[in-house]
Amino acid sequence: MGDEVPVGLTRLWRLPAESRLGRPAALDVDRVVRAAVALADRDGLAGVTLGKVAAELGFTTMSLYRHVGSKEELLVLMGDEATGPAPELPTDPDGWRAGLRAWAYALRAVHARHTWLPHLPISGPPSGPNAVSWMDACLRALRGTGLDWAEKVGIMTLLSGYVRSSSQMSLDMAEGRRGSGLDQPQVEREYGRALAGLVDAERFPEVAALFTSGLFEAAPAPAGDPELAEFEFGLDLILDGVAAAVTAAEHRAR
The missing domain is CATH 1.10.10.60 (Homeodomain-like)
Structure with a gap:
């Protein structure tokens, strides 16, 4: 038996x-x-x-x-x-980037529907049928890349962790703003103004330059979602790293 x-x-x-x-x-x-x-x-x-x-x-x-x-x-x-089960993703062998992007956005949407999910304790690796379906979808997106299994699992872990932490931060910041009457750009302006008067340029030269750069005073793009823009920025950095790993795998195979 x-x-x-x-x-x-x-x-x-x-x-x-x-x-x-x-x-x-x-x-x-x-x-x-x-x-x-x-x-x-x-x-x-x-x-x-x-x-x-x-x-x-x-x-x-x-x-x-x-x-x-x-x-x-x-x-x-x-x-x-x-x-829930993973969505259908692009299956083009050369379209791993579109597949991973769709996977990340789909997982982010799940967290938006169930805002407690990013705070759920992690007790071990994915083991349920729905969690395994998300693993399979991510690995399918990477199937034609030439990456080995360890690299694929590492990418999946990094990407899922990024989506989770990004969702968790957005939810925590929204909770922190509750009752203040301020939106995120207003919170950032207040933060920048307060710290600009406290940070010593001799002790923290780069941070002082940051707070005097006007970054926190800049108005968001019209009809733009600052949190979505930040998510997209981080996601692109990760996918650029995956692209480098894929290129290295192609070189090894030659």
Whole structure:
């Protein structure tokens, strides 16, 4: 016999459990996870507890443990459910850049729909069916590049980490602005003006030059999204690095 699948993966992949005689269970993993995701969408990640999920479903907390082993397991299940399956991406063998760009933007859109996702604790490598579908989509985009597996996994890890951290920062900054009545350009102007009067040019020459450069006073482009522009800038830097790695792989193959 082969090794048994751990119970957490059994639930994550919705593998059939041993059949039991009697009436069908009134509760299952899907109902628990969907209720938890809806609760997180409404109240944030901090608002999700096994007790609150049970109350939403009209069950006792103890009844949930038959379907979810712990709060930590519930978070993994929630992450895979909320992320959903990866979208279809461009499949042109020479179009790895368009594929990775589409992949990054699609993941960013998922984070915008479920704003708690970027703050979800990372307990291990992707292991659910939806998470694996995103891995597969990213690797397919890199299939014709000549990169080895370690390079491909490194690129996938870097890109997913960038999207996550960028989304997390945007959400945190939006939360910090809440109640101030200021938008992001106004916050940056206030920041620049305050620090310009505090930073000693002899002690911090480059930072002092930055704050006197007028960068923080510049008005955003008409109808532009500063956060989107920053995301695009960072994404292009990463993709330029991937391009260099692809070129190096091509040289090795010659």
